Amino acid sequence: xxxSYCVVGGxxxxxxxxxxxxxxxxxxxxxxxxxxxxxLGGVLRTERVGGQPMDVGAExxxxxxxxxxxxxxxxxxxxxxxxxxxxxxxxxSGARLHPLPQGTLQGIPAQASSLLGLVDDATxxxxxxxxxxxxxxxxxxxxxxxxLVGDRFGAQxxxxxxxxxxxxxxxxxxxxxxxxxxxxxxxTALDRGARNLTDAVRAALPPPxxxxxxxxxxxxxxxxxxxxxxxxxxxxxxxxxxxxVRGHRGWEVLDDEGSRWQADAVVLxxxxxxxxxxxxxxxxxxxxxxxxxxVASAAVVALALPGGTPLPQQSGVxxxxxxxxxxxxxxxxxxxxxxxxxxxxxxxHRGNVELLRLSFGRYGDNVARDTGDEDLLAWxxxxxxxxxxxxTDPVDSHVHRWIDAMPQYGPGHADLIAELRAGLPSGVxxxxxxxxxxxxxxxxxxxTRAAVTLMTSxxxx
Numbered sequence: 001x002x003x004s005y006c007v008v009g010g011x012x013x014x015x016x017x018x019x020x021x022x023x024x025x026x027x028x029x030x031x032x033x034x035x036x037x038x039x040l041g042g043v044l045r046t047e048r049v050g051g052q053p054m055d056v057g058a059e060x061x062x063x064x065x066x067x068x069x070x071x072x073x074x075x076x077x078x079x080x081x082x083x084x085x086x087x088x089x090x091x092x093s094g095a096r097l098h099p100l101p102q103g104t105l106q107g108i109p110a111q112a113s114s115l116l117g118l119v120d121d122a123t124x125x126x127x128x129x130x131x132x133x134x135x136x137x138x139x140x141x142x143x144x145x146x147x148l149v150g151d152r153f154g155a156q157x158x159x160x161x162x163x164x165x166x167x168x169x170x171x172x173x174x175x176x177x178x179x180x181x182x183x184x185x186x187x188t189a190l191d192r193g194a195r196n197l198t199d200a201v202r203a204a205l206p207p208p209x210x211x212x213x214x215x216x217x218x219x220x221x222x223x224x225x226x227x228x229x230x231x232x233x234x235x236x237x238x239x240x241x242x243x244x245v246r247g248h249r250g251w252e253v254l255d256d257e258g259s260r261w262q263a264d265a266v267v268l269x270x271x272x273x274x275x276x277x278x279x280x281x282x283x284x285x286x287x288x289x290x291x292x293x294x295v296a297s298a299a300v301v302a303l304a305l306p307g308g309t310p311l312p313q314q315s316g317v318x319x320x321x322x323x324x325x326x327x328x329x330x331x332x333x334x335x336x337x338x339x340x341x342x343x344x345x346x347x348x349h350r351g352n353v354e355l356l357r358l359s360f361g362r363y364g365d366n367v368a369r370d371t372g373d374e375d376l377l378a379w380x381x382x383x384x385x386x387x388x389x390x391x392t393d394p395v396d397s398h399v400h401r402w403i404d405a406m407p408q409y410g411p412g413h414a415d416l417i418a419e420l421r422a423g424l425p426s427g428v429x430x431x432x433x434x435x436x437x438x439x440x441x442x443x444x445x446x447x448t449r450a451a452v453t454l455m456t457s458x459x460x461x
Contacts, residue, residue, distance in 0.1 A: 407433060
């Protein structure tokens, strides 16, 4: 009898897991993918804006990690990988644009001179003197980034340099993200005995690489998603999975239409908030751990402005948004967006339009959930006027939102995930962006791990 699998969730994690299972199990295996969406891809979504394909979810991947270049090559898509133009981003702080500091690790400086002009003189002096102050570090500790950096370098470094970067990645802040998740190499350097934060940052900085740090796919992530779908050879059923239970021969997945899908093994590639109801009857420990993962929501406003609209030769703008940053801020200078990506500057021009996207929503607010499309669009246009003086009406626009889709990698996250995985019974595996890192490469790695776990468990061969 042929092996059978159920994959719950049709995002990048579910599709990679299905593809890996197909490669390992062969053409006779039955792989059923359950996802109620109108299209596969989860938080990866490519839309046409101004006549051009544009990613309105994740738009880039880190080239330094091997998973994406290797997967594209494996699928015959290596030629579709593109690089940035080399344009650099800016930071909007104090109602002014500043160059993104260089020589930092997630915005944490290795030397005081990196933040000249972005923070005040007292903070520069504090960074400079940090090496003279004793550091009390406990091996294995995982404080929030804000706790460590604020103590050693001051609040301005957190709000003006670190927060803008973490808000873009996690839709959170230095106060909600643990050090070992945001900067694992830095935590390792501290564990190894760095005497101060400055020395630890210098030890943790990765060596420079030739070429672009980020990559993307010509035509958008849709190209990858469609190829994975084709190669995985899944039976896609547009229903919502509600519960996983033990069956006569392995497992059964119950859906919202009353059907029961039998499988030798199951991959649950769903966001953390969806996991508890699926597994609480078979893995209560896993369900309890998943409930402890906080999430944020985000929205993207993608715009096409007329070609030739004057925009700086930068890749975008990251926005400082802490309490001190907002104190006394003139309402006219306050931005709603947490980041602005000048896509045509970052990836090169396509067509006779200027493509850009503005991101909204941070952990703890309801902007993405409660704000209507028209208001988000109005905020986007007002922000463009505030930052760039651009008042030109767009020729096209698209609003997309991701509700409860951005997990917060808080202090102790790795231990929480170890507990979550340890509670799973044999024959059930998890994949997703809440496990081992946010970003497409981390999702590819977690999905591959899930497939390997099932194939080596002895229950799914």
